[in-house]
Amino acid sequence: xxxxxxxxxxxxxxxxxxxxxxxxxxxxxxxxxxxxxxxxxxxxxxxxxxxxxxxxxxxxxxxxxxxxxxxxxxxxxxxxxxxxxxxxxxxxxxxxxxxxxxxxxxxxxxxx
Amino acid sequence: xxxxxxxxxxxxxxxxxxxxxxxxxxxxxxxxxxxxxxxxxxxxxxxxxxxxxxxxxxxxxxxxxxxxxxxxxxxxxxxxxxxxxxxxxxxxxxxxxxxxxxxxxxxxxxxxx
Numbered sequence: 001x002x003x004x005x006x007x008x009x010x011x012x013x014x015x016x017x018x019x020x021x022x023x024x025x026x027x028x029x030x031x032x033x034x035x036x037x038x039x040x041x042x043x044x045x046x047x048x049x050x051x052x053x054x055x056x057x058x059x060x061x062x063x064x065x066x067x068x069x070x071x072x073x074x075x076x077x078x079x080x081x082x083x084x085x086x087x088x089x090x091x092x093x094x095x096x097x098x099x100x101x102x103x104x105x106x107x108x109x110x111x112x
Numbered sequence: 113x114x115x116x117x118x119x120x121x122x123x124x125x126x127x128x129x130x131x132x133x134x135x136x137x138x139x140x141x142x143x144x145x146x147x148x149x150x151x152x153x154x155x156x157x158x159x160x161x162x163x164x165x166x167x168x169x170x171x172x173x174x175x176x177x178x179x180x181x182x183x184x185x186x187x188x189x190x191x192x193x194x195x196x197x198x199x200x201x202x203x204x205x206x207x208x209x210x211x212x213x214x215x216x217x218x219x220x221x222x223x224x225x
Contacts, residue, residue: 034213034214036216042218042219043116043202043204043216043217043218043219044155044202044216045216046213046214046215046216049213089154089155098160098167098168099145099157099160099168099170100145100157100214101157102154102155102156103154104153104154105153105154
């Protein structure tokens, strides 16, 4: 089945700096890759996603890149703000597995 | 915009008791998913329903069952509760099948004593 690895597990950046979180997946049939932000005591919030027919997608300060050949995808947050501090999860969806498989999460701390 | 609603938000049960968690998807969403999230862990897929039929099963114990009703809300029934069942339980919904965006509810925190 699908296995998703996420790095780093924790990331501290200074306000205004960029943050990058990387994920790799094992199932070459996976074709949908969402990113979720989870704040303490809340449910995961979908912040951006990318499908396998696209290499990059951007939404304001957030961008995601996908390398299908290498089976990895990354989340880029520019001009980080204290409110970006949260746990970020990547996930991969395979039609064969028929479910979303999550990475272990990255705790992002933005220091002001 | 309307979001996924889950009830109750908090639930405390004794070992061997039963619990029922409810999920009300976003209006016009026809697919519901249940996840379990332990402390410091990622969400683990339990089960999903599409158009009131079970569509996939993950790591859901045999002690748990779920269904989706005609109004698309879903219930997760948990019996013979164990200490290890203490976790956050999330429901997510999507429109048009599993590959579409899943929107998560606020979760139910279940504590088994």
